[in-house]
Amino acid sequence: MVKIFVITYSTYGHINKVAESIVEGLKAVAGVEVGRYQIAETLSQEILTKMHAPPKPDLPIIQASDLPEADAYMFGFPTRYGTTPAQVKAFFDSTGQLWAKQALAGKPAGLFFSTASQHGGQEVTVMSSLPILAHHGIIYVPFGYANAHLFDNSEVIGGSAWGAGTIAGGDGSRQPSPKELEIAKAQGESFAKVATKLAA
Known part of the structure; x- marks a missing residue:
């Protein structure tokens, strides 16, 4: 079995919704075991309440010491000015x-x-995260244009060759669309196939 950890940080839940489809895609590949984790919050509950952030999901908090247990990782998080949120950093x-x-x-x-x-x-957020992966010797696996929805210009659709994505809207009211979730599922399946090949 190839163990893949899906690790997220999400303030308003959009990333966690996308992660559900990522997990669905990962599990579609035989021989894959998925572990689901979240990154610890650093903001106080008082601040989160003022931000109208919903409660965190009931997921285990990832610790650095947990990472060696997995064979591969999928990280999901929102952008903060084109880079990782402070919690992820x-x-x-x-x-x-x-x-x-x-x-x-x-x-x-x-x-x-x-x-x-x-x-x-969205794309620069990935690019600004690559040095972290490079310093660890982690192999970044891009998604490519492996889903037809990435060519669809008929509506707002998040995601790119760098990975699945969603557009939350300025007030966070927009939820991941069906097409965005299909892209995420496709990325999960594509990534799992690469991870199993590398593990072999």
Whole structure:
């Protein structure tokens, strides 16, 4: 069995919704075991309440020490000015001991993301995350244009060759669309096939 961890940080739930389809795609490939985790929140409940953030899902909090257990990773998070949220950065900042041992080297990872607007930095968010993967020796696996919805210009659709994505809207009211979720499922399946080949 190839063990793949799907690790997310989500303030308003959009990324967690996309992650459900990612997991569905991963599980469509034989020989894959999926672990589902979330990154710890660093904001206080007082601040989250003022932000009108919903309660966090009932998922285990990922610890740096958990990462070596997996053969591959899919990370999902929203963009913050074209880069990772502080919570995600704080998590990766805790992986120094793993980096020193190159404990994650050679393992593949895929990324998926959300932004408020169409031009909110989905692709640059991935690009700004690549140095983290490179320093760990983690192999970044892009999605490519492996789903026809990525060519659809008839409506707003998140995602790109870099990975699945959703557009949340400025007030967070827009939820992942059926086409965005289909893209996410396709990415999960595509990534699982790559991960199983590398594990072999």
